[in-house]
Amino acid sequence: MELPHVKLELSxxxxxxxxxxxxxxxxxxxxxxxxxxxxxxxGGTLIKLVxxxxxxxxxxxxxSGNATPGGELRFVKFERRRxxxxxxxIKSKKLIHDSGIITGLSNGHVAxxxxxxxxxxxxxxxxxxxxxxxxxxxxxDSVVAGANFLLKKIPGESFTHMDGKRTPIEINQKNxxxxxxxNIGSGVGIIKVTGNKIFERVTGTHIxxxxxxxxxxxxxxxxxxxxxxxxxxxxxxLVLDLIVKDICGELACQKQGLSASTLASSFGKVIDSKRKLxxxxxxxxxxxxxxxxxxxxxxxxxxxxxxxxxxxVFFGGSYIRGHASTMDNISYAIDYWSKGQMQAIFxxxxxxxxxxxxxxxxxxxxxxxxxLEDVKEQVKLVNHLDLFTIHL
Amino acid sequence: MELPHVKLELSxxxxxxxxxxxxxxxxxxxxxxxxxxxxxxxGGTLIKLVxxxxxxxxxxxxxSGNATPGGELRFVKFERRRxxxxxxxIKSKKLIHDSGIITGLSNGHVAxxxxxxxxxxxxxxxxxxxxxxxxxxxxxDSVVAGANFLLKKIPGESFTHMDGKRTPIEINQKNxxxxxxxNIGSGVGIIKVTGNKIFERVTGTHIxxxxxxxxxxxxxxxxxxxxxxxxxxxxxxLVLDLIVKDICGELACQKQGLSASTLASSFGKVIDSKRKLxxxxxxxxxxxxxxxxxxxxxxxxxxxxxxxxxxxVFFGGSYIRGHASTMDNISYAIDYWSKGQMQAIFxxxxxxxxxxxxxxxxxxxxxxxxxLEDVKEQVKLVNHLDLFTIHL
Numbered sequence: 001m002e003l004p005h006v007k008l009e010l011s012x013x014x015x016x017x018x019x020x021x022x023x024x025x026x027x028x029x030x031x032x033x034x035x036x037x038x039x040x041x042x043g044g045t046l047i048k049l050v051x052x053x054x055x056x057x058x059x060x061x062x063x064s065g066n067a068t069p070g071g072e073l074r075f076v077k078f079e080r081r082r083x084x085x086x087x088x089x090i091k092s093k094k095l096i097h098d099s100g101i102i103t104g105l106s107n108g109h110v111a112x113x114x115x116x117x118x119x120x121x122x123x124x125x126x127x128x129x130x131x132x133x134x135x136x137x138x139x140x141d142s143v144v145a146g147a148n149f150l151l152k153k154i155p156g157e158s159f160t161h162m163d164g165k166r167t168p169i170e171i172n173q174k175n176x177x178x179x180x181x182x183n184i185g186s187g188v189g190i191i192k193v194t195g196n197k198i199f200e201r202v203t204g205t206h207i208x209x210x211x212x213x214x215x216x217x218x219x220x221x222x223x224x225x226x227x228x229x230x231x232x233x234x235x236x237x238l239v240l241d242l243i244v245k246d247i248c249g250e251l252a253c254q255k256q257g258l259s260a261s262t263l264a265s266s267f268g269k270v271i272d273s274k275r276k277l278x279x280x281x282x283x284x285x286x287x288x289x290x291x292x293x294x295x296x297x298x299x300x301x302x303x304x305x306x307x308x309x310x311x312x313v314f315f316g317g318s319y320i321r322g323h324a325s326t327m328d329n330i331s332y333a334i335d336y337w338s339k340g341q342m343q344a345i346f347x348x349x350x351x352x353x354x355x356x357x358x359x360x361x362x363x364x365x366x367x368x369x370x371x372l373e374d375v376k377e378q379v380k381l382v383n384h385l386d387l388f389t390i391h392l
Numbered sequence: 393m394e395l396p397h398v399k400l401e402l403s404x405x406x407x408x409x410x411x412x413x414x415x416x417x418x419x420x421x422x423x424x425x426x427x428x429x430x431x432x433x434x435g436g437t438l439i440k441l442v443x444x445x446x447x448x449x450x451x452x453x454x455x456s457g458n459a460t461p462g463g464e465l466r467f468v469k470f471e472r473r474r475x476x477x478x479x480x481x482i483k484s485k486k487l488i489h490d491s492g493i494i495t496g497l498s499n500g501h502v503a504x505x506x507x508x509x510x511x512x513x514x515x516x517x518x519x520x521x522x523x524x525x526x527x528x529x530x531x532x533d534s535v536v537a538g539a540n541f542l543l544k545k546i547p548g549e550s551f552t553h554m555d556g557k558r559t560p561i562e563i564n565q566k567n568x569x570x571x572x573x574x575n576i577g578s579g580v581g582i583i584k585v586t587g588n589k590i591f592e593r594v595t596g597t598h599i600x601x602x603x604x605x606x607x608x609x610x611x612x613x614x615x616x617x618x619x620x621x622x623x624x625x626x627x628x629x630l631v632l633d634l635i636v637k638d639i640c641g642e643l644a645c646q647k648q649g650l651s652a653s654t655l656a657s658s659f660g661k662v663i664d665s666k667r668k669l670x671x672x673x674x675x676x677x678x679x680x681x682x683x684x685x686x687x688x689x690x691x692x693x694x695x696x697x698x699x700x701x702x703x704x705v706f707f708g709g710s711y712i713r714g715h716a717s718t719m720d721n722i723s724y725a726i727d728y729w730s731k732g733q734m735q736a737i738f739x740x741x742x743x744x745x746x747x748x749x750x751x752x753x754x755x756x757x758x759x760x761x762x763x764l765e766d767v768k769e770q771v772k773l774v775n776h777l778d779l780f781t782i783h784l
Contacts (some may be wrong), residue, residue: 032744120641186634214660265606266602276608277669285610299595299597
C-alpha cells in the first residue's frame with residue numbers, strides 16, 4: 001500500500017483563544033482539515049502530545065475525508081506513569097488511522113514522530129498497544145526546532161513576567177539569534193541557539209523540576225506539581241530562609257549598608273531551630289523550595305549567558321506551568337544578577353517545545369535562512385565552547 | 393593603664409600534629425609564649441575561635457609571665473546556638489586577661505578581633521558576659537587574609553582530593569595569584585583573589601551548607617552535620633536520583649552513545665514513586681542531598697572560574713569538614729565540567745579562614761608584595777566584573 005506523504009501547511013499560523021489561556025491551540029488556517037498529525041515528547045516526568053484537529057471545533061472531522069483547509073494544533077500532557085491514559089486518549093481521539101493522509105510512514109507502517117528519552121524506552125509499548133512505530137528524534141534538535149518555530153512564526157508567543165505582570169514581547173526576526181534557551185524539565189538543559197538548525201547544548205543542571213517536585217513530595221506530601229505551586233503561593237519563605245538580617249542583626253545591616261532582606265541561605269533557619277518537619281506549614285516549605293531552586297536555575301542560566309555574551313534568555317520546559325511566582329523569581333534573579341542587562345523571556349507553549357519540534361520534522365520546514373554569518377558564528381561557537389561540550 | 397601593643401610573630405610557622413588530623417594546631421616557634429591571642433568568626437551557623445597557646449602542651453602557661461618563645465595556634469568551633477559554651481570556653485582557658493600582653497586594645501578596653509555577621513549581632517553579649525569589646529572586621533577581608541596566610545606561610549596546608557585520595561599541593565608563591573576562593577558557609581561566597589589585599593566578591597549562592605543541613609534535618613531528622621555526613625557515607629543516591637538510563641532505558645543509551653549513569657535530576661525518581669518520606673532510608677536521602685548540592689556549588693564555582701579565566705579554585709568554609717565524599721564530589725565536578733582544565737584545591741584549616749584573618753589583623757602582617765602588576769590586574773578586574781558586583 002502506498003501512502004501519501006504527510007503535508008504540513010503552517011502559513012498563517014496564529015494563537016487561537018484568549019490571551020490568558022495556557023498552552024492555547026494554534027490555528028492553522030491553511031492545513032487540510034483531514035490531515036492526521038500527531039507528535040510526542042516523552043520526558044522524565046511527562047508525556048507531551050501535539051496533534052492537529054481539523055475544523056475549528058471538536059474532533060469529529062478528523063479522518064472524515066473533508067479536505068477543506070483549516071483546523072488547529074492542540075496541546076495535551078499526561079504524567080509519564082499514566083502512559084495508559086495517554087494511549088487511550090490517542091485511540092479515543094482517533095489520532096492514528098491508516099486511511100486518508102497518515103501521520104507518518106516508516107517501512108510501510110504508521111510511524112509517529114517522537115522525542116524525549118521515553119521515546120526509546122516506550123517504543124515497544126506503542127507498537128504493542130497501538131500498532132505504531134515511534135520515529136525517534138533527537139531531543140535537542142526537537143526542542144530547538146520547536147522554539148524557533150514559535151519565536152519566528154507565532155505572533156504573541158513570547159512575553160516577559162515581572163512583579164506579577166505579563167508583557168508580550170515582539171521578537172524582531174532579524175536579530176532573534178543568538179539566544180540562550182533554558183529548558184526546565186526533570187533536569188535542566190541549557191542550549192545556545194545560533195540559527196535555525198545551529199545550536200550547542202552548552203551545559204545543564206541536575207537540579208531541575210524533578211528536584212523541586214521530588215523534594216516537594218517528600219517535604220509537603222503534595223501529590224501533584226500544580227498542588228505544590230498552589231501551596232507555594234500561600235507560604236512565607238522567611239520561616240525557613242536565613243536572610244542577611246538574621247546573621248548580622250538589623251542595626252548592623254543598616255550601619256554596614258547591607259541589604260537586610262537579601263537571601264543568605266535557603267532553608268538555613270532550620271539549623272538553629274528545634275522544629276521538626278511536621279512543625280512547619282506545607283505552604284512555607286513549598287515557597288522556600290520554589291524560590292531556592294528557581295533562583296538557582298536562573299543564576300546558572302545567567303552565568304552561562306554571561307560566559308557566552310548573550311543578553312536574551314528564553315525559558316521553556318514543563319516546570320514553569322505559566323506560574324506567576326516561578327516566572328517572577330526567574331525574571332527577578334536574571335535582572336538582579338545582570339544588573340538589568342539581561343532579560344528573561346517566557347513562551348506560552350513552554351512545555352511543548354520538543355513535541356512541536358517533533359511535529360515540524362514531518363516536513364523539513366524550518367530551514368528558511370542559513371546564512372554565511374550563521375555558519376561563521378557556528379565555527380566561532382565551537383571554538384569558544386571547548387570547555388563546555390559536556391553531556392549532563 | 394597603658395598596655396603594650398599585641399605582637400604577632402609568625403616566622404617559622406608550621407603545622408603540628410599528624411597529616412590526617414583535621415584543623416591541626418599551627419606551631420609558632422617564635423611567638424612569645426605569654427602572648428594572649430584570640431580571634432573569632434561568628435557565622436550564620438558556627439562560631440570559630442583561633443587562639444594562641446603558649447608552650448607546646450596544655451594551656452597552663454598562658455598569662456604566666458613566661459616569655460620564652462614558642463606555642464601554637466589552636467582551632468575550635470561551637471554551634472552558634474551554643475554561644476554560652478563558647479563564652480565558657482574562653483573563660484576557662486583564660487583567653488582574655490588584662491595583665492601581660494593583651495589580646496587587643498580599643499579605647500582602653502580589651503577588644504577581641506571578630507568577623508562574621510554575628511560579630512555585630514552578639515557584640516553586646518560579649519560585653520556583658522566577658523567585659524570585652526568586639527573589634528569588628530569585614531568578613532571578606534578576613535577570609536582572604538586567612539587564606540593568603542595559609543597558602544603563603546604554611547607548608548602542607550593545601551591538597552587535592554580525588555577518588556578518596558588526598559595529595560598535598562605545593563603552592564608556588566610566585567604564581568599563587570589570581571585564584572578563586574569559594575567559601576562554603578551557611579551560604580556560599582565566591583571571591584576572586586588577585587593579591588594580598590586585592591580581591592573582589594564576585595558572586596555567591598544561597599544554596600550552601602545551611603541549605604544542605606537544613607534539608608538534612610527536615611528529611612532525615614539528623615541533629616548534627618557530622619551525623620548527616622556519616623549517614624551520607626552509607627547511602628545509595630540511585631534510590632532517589634533520576635539518571636539518564638532511567639529516562640531512556642539502558643539499550644537506547646548504548647545505541648545513542650549516552651552515558652547511562654549520568655545524573656539527570658536529583659531527587660527526580662521520587663516523582664514517579666508511591667513511597668512517602670518515611671519509606672526512604674535516611675542514608676539514601678543523605679547521600680542524594682550531599683551529592684546534589686556539592687555538585688551544584690562546584691558547577692557554579694566552575695562557571696564563575698571560567699568566566700574569570702581562572703584555573704585554580706580553592707574551597708574553604710565550615711561545611712567541608714575534611715569529609716572525603718564532599719571533597720571528591722567537588723573535585724569530580726570541577727574536573728568533569730572543565731574537562732580537566734581546572735583544579736579544586738582544599739585547605740586543612742578550611743573552616744577557619746575568617747577567624748585566622750581576624751587574628752592576622754592584630755598586626756598588619758600580610759602586605760609583603762603589592763606589585764604594579766597586581767594593581768594593573770585589579771583595574772582590569774573591576775572593569776571585567778561590571779556584571780558581577782553583587783552582594784548576595
